[in-house]
Each structure stands twice: as structure tokens, then as C-alpha cells.
Amino acid sequence: MIKTNVTQANRQAHGLCVMCGKEDERTRNGNTRCAACAKKHAQTIRERTEALRKMGRCTVCGKNKEDDGWSLCPACRERSREQTRKHRAAHPKKTQ
Numbered sequence: 652m653i654k655t656n657v658t659q660a661n662r663q664a665h666g667l668c669v670m671c672g673k674e675d676e677r678t679r680n681g682n683t684r685c686a687a688c689a690k691k692h693a694q695t696i697r698e699r700t701e702a703l704r705k706m707g708r709c710t711v712c713g714k715n716k717e718d719d720g721w722s723l724c725p726a727c728r729e730r731s732r733e734q735t736r737k738h739r740a741a742h743p744k745k746t747q
């Protein structure tokens with residue numbers, strides 16, 4: 652069953668937080684999570700990234716990779732480079 656996805660899509664369509672179903676300033680502005688859940692989610696991501704980094708795995712896809720001093724595997728590194736390139740092309744005035 653893909654019930655969860657349906658619920659999430661429903662909540663999103665109604666401007667509600669996809670995690671707890673509440674509405675706040677953030678969800679009204681088009682965010683998929685309320686302030687509290689966004690914070691929780693960011694913390695989860697941080698913990699996951701840190702755990703993967705400690706295990707010497709790619710922090711994006713979680714795959715085993717060579718210990719080459721990078722936090723991403725070559726494939727994710729390439730993808731991240733491509734995303735940066737596209738972003739720069741779409742926002743030529745921002746030099747970040």
C-alpha cells in the first residue's frame with residue numbers, strides 16, 4: 652500500500668505539514684513541513700549524514716566508497732557538480 656504517499660500529497664495540496672498535518676506560517680507559504688517538523692527533519696538529516704561520514708560512506712547515497720577524503724562517492728560528486736553548474740547557469744548574477 653502507498654497510503655502514506657497519498658496522505659502526504661493530500662496534506663501538501665491543502666497547505667498542511669506532510670509530517671504532522673498541522674498548518675503554520677511555513678506551510679501556508681508553500682513549505683511541505685511546519686517549523687517544528689522542518690527542524691526535526693533537518694536534525695535527522697544531520698545525524699544521518701554524520702553517521703554515514705563516520706562509517707566512511709557517501710553521505711548522499713549511503714554507498715560504500717573509497718577513503719579518498721571526500722564525503723561523497725564519485726557518482727554523487729559528479730551529480731552535485733552538475734547541479735551547481737545548472738544552478739549557476741540559471742542564476743548567472745549570483746556568484747556563490
Ligand SMILES: [Zn+2]
Nearest residue numbers: 668671685688
Ligand atoms: Zn509538522
Ligand SMILES: [Zn+2]
Nearest residue numbers: 709712724727
Ligand atoms: Zn553517493
